[in-house]
Amino acid sequence: MNVPLIDLKAQYENIKIELNSRVLDILSSVNYIMGGQVESFEREFASYLDVKNAISVANGTDALVIAMKSLGIGEGDEVITTPYTFFSTAESISAVGATPVFADVDRDTFNIDVRKIEEKITKRTRAIIPVHIFGQPADMNEILNIARRNNLFVIEDACQAIGAEHYGKKVGTLGDIACFSFFPTKNLGCAGDGGMIVTNDDNIATIVKALRVHGSGENGEKAYNLLNHIEEPILQEKNNDNTIYNPLKYYNFIIGFNSRLDEIQAAILRVKLKSIDMWNEKRTKNAAFYSENIINKSIVKPVEVSHKKHVYHMYIIQSDYRDKLASYLKERNIATGIYYPVPVHLQKVYHNLGYKEGDMPVAEYLSRRTLAIPIYPELSVEQKLYIVNAINDFEVNKNNEK
Numbered sequence: 001m002n003v004p005l006i007d008l009k010a011q012y013e014n015i016k017i018e019l020n021s022r023v024l025d026i027l028s029s030v031n032y033i034m035g036g037q038v039e040s041f042e043r044e045f046a047s048y049l050d051v052k053n054a055i056s057v058a059n060g061t062d063a064l065v066i067a068m069k070s071l072g073i074g075e076g077d078e079v080i081t082t083p084y085t086f087f088s089t090a091e092s093i094s095a096v097g098a099t100p101v102f103a104d105v106d107r108d109t110f111n112i113d114v115r116k117i118e119e120k121i122t123k124r125t126r127a128i129i130p131v132h133i134f135g136q137p138a139d140m141n142e143i144l145n146i147a148r149r150n151n152l153f154v155i156e157d158a159c160q161a162i163g164a165e166h167y168g169k170k171v172g173t174l175g176d177i178a179c180f181s182f183f184p185t186k187n188l189g190c191a192g193d194g195g196m197i198v199t200n201d202d203n204i205a206t207i208v209k210a211l212r213v214h215g216s217g218e219n220g221e222k223a224y225n226l227l228n229h230i231e232e233p234i235l236q237e238k239n240n241d242n243t244i245y246n247p248l249k250y251y252n253f254i255i256g257f258n259s260r261l262d263e264i265q266a267a268i269l270r271v272k273l274k275s276i277d278m279w280n281e282k283r284t285k286n287a288a289f290y291s292e293n294i295i296n297k298s299i300v301k302p303v304e305v306s307h308k309k310h311v312y313h314m315y316i317i318q319s320d321y322r323d324k325l326a327s328y329l330k331e332r333n334i335a336t337g338i339y340y341p342v343p344v345h346l347q348k349v350y351h352n353l354g355y356k357e358g359d360m361p362v363a364e365y366l367s368r369r370t371l372a373i374p375i376y377p378e379l380s381v382e383q384k385l386y387i388v389n390a391i392n393d394f395e396v397n398k399n400n401e402k
């Protein structure tokens, strides 16, 4: 038997007919940028999360960069985040000219350890970016309390956690602003790159809308006024169609980006959004199956925390013999992945920040032990049993000797 870590082909086969016809519709419509699909997808996404504004962008990294820009974060500012994440979380902080400041993670959840945040706050700190890593919500109650006490923004990196819940509320609706990625391998992925920013704050939403299209047009002017605390009203223009020719497009008010989701991706995401709850449910069931049936004493299984709905972007096991376990499973045609082999504070590019080995002991410990096994929704019972049996048969000593 052969089990890939992620099987996008299996998902495509299930929705192929609808997906193909939607894509062809867009092709023949010749309406490729900022049309009805994007508008509808944004509305449907906002309603799925129960949030006021959803603004699509080109990818999850841009979502983080634009979110920070919309809050006025930049040069000289510090942003506290986790070292146990995809690089992009920290990279986006650097991209706006701010400095990432890392707080170590919790050993059970891989999420930022809320007891380590306050000691990192300085006069320059502007925001906290919790990452709902692997699909499990961070401890948002405490993070929001810390932010309130210290007058900081909270930007949720929800790229791995669409549909996850924290005390019954979907992640992405808890902080000031939140970011999602539709990279193909995420729980909700498109056929290329895509991202989304959500917020309940209408002013922040206006600035985000301006930033994604070069700071131009009516939103650009509104954003300029908001960012500069100008209260003058803006004259409304009737012509809102900016697809082919809109003169307002050529009036720029702030420095922004070209970061849009295109119509084809939006159409694909609209089809897939209908299935996200079902897919997440299947991931959760697969996780429950593993947690019940993996009984090898040398393996540490993921911990679920109460009042949090985990959507298992990844199912992460731990072993003292991680690399041996990975090659043992590979020999049996079971693919695995290491998330993440180098915690962000020890990445070479961040040498200048002055962190050294031992500064984030928990993140470093986990980075040597974690292994993701296949958890995708389309896994068959046979595949799951095959994986469970292989892991249960893994013998530390025998494999350690060879």
Ligand SMILES: *Cc1c(COP(=O)(O)O)cnc(C)c1O
Pocket: 059, 060, 061, 062, 085, 086, 088, 089, 131, 157, 159, 160, 181, 182, 183, 193, 194, 195
């Ligand atoms: C995927 C991911 C991102 C970046 O998303 P892209 O769409 O690949 O730019 C950011 N943060 C986390 C935690 C991610 O998993």
